[in-house]
Amino acid sequence: MQYKMLVLDMDDTLLTDDHKISELNKKVLLEAQAKGVHVVLASGRPTSAMTAYAKELKLDLYDSYIISFNGALISTVKDDLVLFEQCLTPEQIHDLYDYSVKMKTHIITYLDGEIVSETDSEYIEIEKEITGLPHNKVPDFKAAVTKPAVKCILLAEPSYLKEVEKDLKLAMPHLSVAMSKPFFLEAAQNGIDKAASLKLLAEKLNIHQSEIIAVGNAGNDLTMIEYAGLGVWVDNVTPELRDRANVIVASNNNDGVAEVVQRYILNNYVHEKIKIN
Numbered sequence: 001m002q003y004k005m006l007v008l009d010m011d012d013t014l015l016t017d018d019h020k021i022s023e024l025n026k027k028v029l030l031e032a033q034a035k036g037v038h039v040v041l042a043s044g045r046p047t048s049a050m051t052a053y054a055k056e057l058k059l060d061l062y063d064s065y066i067i068s069f070n071g072a073l074i075s076t077v078k079d080d081l082v083l084f085e086q087c088l089t090p091e092q093i094h095d096l097y098d099y100s101v102k103m104k105t106h107i108i109t110y111l112d113g114e115i116v117s118e119t120d121s122e123y124i125e126i127e128k129e130i131t132g133l134p135h136n137k138v139p140d141f142k143a144a145v146t147k148p149a150v151k152c153i154l155l156a157e158p159s160y161l162k163e164v165e166k167d168l169k170l171a172m173p174h175l176s177v178a179m180s181k182p183f184f185l186e187a188a189q190n191g192i193d194k195a196a197s198l199k200l201l202a203e204k205l206n207i208h209q210s211e212i213i214a215v216g217n218a219g220n221d222l223t224m225i226e227y228a229g230l231g232v233w234v235d236n237v238t239p240e241l242r243d244r245a246n247v248i249v250a251s252n253n254n255d256g257v258a259e260v261v262q263r264y265i266l267n268n269y270v271h272e273k274i275k276i277n
Helices: 010-014 023-034 051-056 090-103 122-131 158-171 194-204 219-227 239-244 256-264
Strands: 005-008 038-042 065-068 073-076 082-085 106-111 114-117 135-137 152-155 175-181 184-189 212-216 230-234 247-249
Touching: 005 010, 005 194, 005 256, 010 038, 010 175, 010 212, 010 256, 023 038, 023 256, 038 194, 065 194, 073 194, 082 194, 090 106, 090 152, 090 158, 106 122, 114 122, 122 152, 152 158, 158 175, 158 184, 175 219, 194 212, 194 219, 212 219, 212 256, 219 230, 219 239, 230 239, 230 256, 247 256
Parallel strands: 005 038, 005 212, 038 065, 114 135, 212 230, 230 247
Antiparallel strands: 065 073, 073 082, 106 114, 106 152, 152 184, 175 184
């Protein structure tokens, strides 16, 4: 199979634990693009927290794309042109806030380039570190959120949040709900996920589903892993998802993405890994 598109989750997949792209991953991704393969980043991150990585991989020079906010937005890397966007309504966000209060979780959303919340939390601090966005702590969440936003995240201790996930899917079946990290439960508009936006983008580029490789590690990646012609987990995948992909490669800290590219696009993978010149 000649694959034409490679779609990569970022945190805990493409990026190492210190939020960097390894030199080997970078090298082979540039080689893949030189062969004409579209490399697309697909993340729960805001677009602004993905752009620098995309440009590090020269996605702007290859006219590629970013799928951000778990699929709620598709944009070009070169000029930040929005091709697709789907938001939660203020009413839906307010309902999620009420639910979070009931379930005793923290909740954040994104407005005007800021993380908005009513509370502080160690998990909100992690999101601030990942995204680099300022945190606007407001006295009244509902009063602050009066316009649509792409998504909300409920945040809590992982074992408890797993139970909240089950409950939220039952309580609000009209929303798309998925875990992106053990302490991040993401909620977006109905039908919004990485696979749905990947399908839109692939159709725009006239790329068939069978010609796509998708690589991820967590629950919010599952739809695109199952949609792609070749769905791949890195070895640090959420344990209960291990059997839901075609292939498992090395972890995010051990150049798993490079292994995918070498095996299925460049056809030059060796177990010892190709050395960088």
